[in-house]
Amino acid sequence: xxxxxxxxxxxxxxxxxxxxxxxxxxxxxxxxxxxxxxxxxxxxxxxxxxxxxxxxxxxxxxxxxxxxxxxxxxxxxxxxxxxxxxxxxxxxxxxxxxxxxxxxxxxxxxxxxxxxxxxxxxxxxxxxxxxxxxxxxxxxxxxxxxxxxxxxxxxxxxxxxxxxxxxxxxxxxxxxxxxxxxxxxxxxxxxxxxxxxxxxxxxxxxxxxxxxxxxxxxxxxxxxxxx
Amino acid sequence: xxxxxxxxxxxxxxxxxxxxxxxxxxxxxxxxxxxxxxxxxxxxxxxxxxxxxxxxxxxxxxxxxxxxxxxxxxxxxxxxxxxxxxxxxxxxxxxxxxxxxxxxxxxxxxxxxxxxxxxxxxxxxxxxxxxxxxxxxxxxxxxxxxxxxxxxxxxxxxxxxxxxxxxxxxxxxxxxxxxxxxxxxxxxxxxxxxxxxxxxxxxxxxxxxxxxxxxxxxxxxxxxxxx
Numbered sequence: 001x002x003x004x005x006x007x008x009x010x011x012x013x014x015x016x017x018x019x020x021x022x023x024x025x026x027x028x029x030x031x032x033x034x035x036x037x038x039x040x041x042x043x044x045x046x047x048x049x050x051x052x053x054x055x056x057x058x059x060x061x062x063x064x065x066x067x068x069x070x071x072x073x074x075x076x077x078x079x080x081x082x083x084x085x086x087x088x089x090x091x092x093x094x095x096x097x098x099x100x101x102x103x104x105x106x107x108x109x110x111x112x113x114x115x116x117x118x119x120x121x122x123x124x125x126x127x128x129x130x131x132x133x134x135x136x137x138x139x140x141x142x143x144x145x146x147x148x149x150x151x152x153x154x155x156x157x158x159x160x161x162x163x164x165x166x167x168x169x170x171x172x173x174x175x176x177x178x179x180x181x182x183x184x185x186x187x188x189x190x191x192x193x194x195x196x197x198x199x200x201x202x203x204x205x206x207x208x209x210x211x212x213x214x215x216x217x218x219x220x221x222x223x224x225x226x227x
Numbered sequence: 228x229x230x231x232x233x234x235x236x237x238x239x240x241x242x243x244x245x246x247x248x249x250x251x252x253x254x255x256x257x258x259x260x261x262x263x264x265x266x267x268x269x270x271x272x273x274x275x276x277x278x279x280x281x282x283x284x285x286x287x288x289x290x291x292x293x294x295x296x297x298x299x300x301x302x303x304x305x306x307x308x309x310x311x312x313x314x315x316x317x318x319x320x321x322x323x324x325x326x327x328x329x330x331x332x333x334x335x336x337x338x339x340x341x342x343x344x345x346x347x348x349x350x351x352x353x354x355x356x357x358x359x360x361x362x363x364x365x366x367x368x369x370x371x372x373x374x375x376x377x378x379x380x381x382x383x384x385x386x387x388x389x390x391x392x393x394x395x396x397x398x399x400x401x402x403x404x405x406x407x408x409x410x411x412x413x414x415x416x417x418x419x420x421x422x423x424x425x426x427x428x429x430x431x432x433x434x435x436x437x438x439x440x441x442x443x444x445x446x447x448x449x450x451x452x453x454x
Binding site for chain 2: 013014017018020021022024025026028029032033035036039042043045046047049050052053054056060061062063064065067068070071072074075078079081082085086088089091092093094095096141
């Protein structure tokens with residue numbers, strides 16, 4: 001906000017914080033479900049081990065290969081859960097400072113990881129082929145919240161087994177993040193983007209949404225101007 | 228805020244949202260560490276199973292009791308992680324509505340669970356003996372954030388192996404949550420409470436902090452007045 005007595009920009013700023021709470025809460029709720037699913041799979045493997053033990057003849061042991069297979073299955077799930085928790089930890093630290101330097105590629109990868117469950121549920125293929133290595137200085141929590149919101153709504157908009165592609169490239173001194181979506185080789189219309197909430201967050205980031213026919217584009221300044 | 232054009236109350240409201248983000252981020256970061264610790268323990272058990280398989284003589288199996296013990300250890304950790312994720316999922320849903328009915332006992336139990344890692348690290352004993360069954364209607368995310376902040380700072384204030392007791396009882400139509408702390412049988416001075424951040428959240432909840440000699444008290448209205 002440029003003028004601390006301007007109640008409209010105060011309202012906007014409040015609304016930004018509220019939207020960030022909503023986005024991070026949605027990501028947290030989703031991740032807790034994902035982790036509980038993984039824990040259920042691990043529990044099943046442990047249950048299988050118990051069954052093998054119970055079925056073993058008194059003087060015979062359990063075949064080593066059965067144990068090796070089950071141990072490997074458990075380790076695979078542990079590694080999956082660990083990766084999710086690492087991304088989630090990154091999200092938890094996004095709000096540490098009101099502005100921070102971040103590489104746009106890492107930020108997009110974070111958001112894609114956070115929305116991975118929704119993509120998997122709709123069997124979407126999400127590719128992030130062409131990502132700029134550029135860094136930007138911005139309100140990281142707000143940026144992550146905006147990208148997460150766009151991605152979640154994009155996943156809802158695109159039909160099952162759709163294909164989504166995310167790219168980020170420099171445009172002059174700005175960075176443009178573009179989203180394209182296809183379903184059965186047909187391009188998906190993204191004219192419903194941005195909605196009011198996405199516009200609110202973009203305005204706070206001094207970013208602009210545009211459409212260039214194929215893609216929904218979000219153009220971000222390299223450095224968020226100081227309030 | 229009573230008057231939407233009053234920039235001070237706007238400021239306060241923004242600050243409340245920001246403090247809620249900080250509190251929930253701190254809880255999220257802590258929980259991600261706790262879950263990663265549990266995953267490491269599960270991985271160790273799975274590694275032990277692999278070792279047992281490798282060490283098994285070619286024609287002999289692995290003794291069933293070794294497997295049973297390890298499977299039980301894994302299940303115990305899964306159950307621990309599941310419980311943490313259930314609490315965390317509750318936290319993620321606290322921001323679903325700007326106001327909600329909640330039982331004060333459940334809210335205190337949630338906050339104690341979320342700060343459990345910090346209590347364990349300092350070997351604190353935390354008891355919630357006397358909790359009112361009363362319900363209040365409030366800004367749940369703000370209430371949880373405030374109680375979590377108080378608890379985390381209380382845990383820092385009290386020495387290792389200290390004892391903390393939390394109670395909640397009706398006082399007229401209000402609910403009073405009280406915190407007492409002891410270290411080696413000496414009462415711990417809680418005069419540093421509330422700090423500015425805690426006061427900000429309490430003001431939003433129309434709640435009051437007071438000291439009655441022994442305890443730090445937080446008095447909450449049964450229903451948060453509408454803005």
